[in-house]
Amino acid sequence: MHTVAITGTRSTDHRPQDEYVALFATYLGAFARSAFYIGGARGIDSWALLWLAESTSADITIVVPGTVAQQPEEAQQAIYRARNGNRIKEIIELGAPDLSVEAYHARNRWMVDRSALTIGFPHATEPSSGTWQTINYTVEQGKPRLIVPV
DSSP states (O other), rough: OOEEEEEOOOOOOSSSSHHHHHHHHHTGGGGTTEEEOOOOOTTTTHHHHHHHHHHHEEEEEEEEESSSGOOHHHHHHHHHHHHHOOOOEEEEOOOSSSSSSSHHHHHHHHHHHOOOOOOOOOOSTTSSSSHHHHHHHHHHHOOOEEEOOO
């Protein structure tokens, strides 16, 4: 089974939720027989988690840089909802003492290193965002990526 890393913007208020559902159905649905690593943040991470949990039988692993308790409330609620539905295979807490940019980048590299493909949902072309850092790291590793601008 191939594993897919999902990365994406935390800023999702600029589109209605049904547009994200349609994007996930098209771009994640094509890989529904894969296993997924999701970063456990708010925005795309939380929405993709809920869509995968409700719409597929894919294995889902949440990877957070510190602990789930350090994640934003929206992300914690999505994780709780998917976990209560027995849809999360595993939660990996990498144990970073503080949630610095480096901790998030380390989490992103961890997911890419264990994945065959990265699907990115960037909001902008700003190269310093975590989404683009993850996509660029995927390229550096010689792995394929699918970019779905939102």
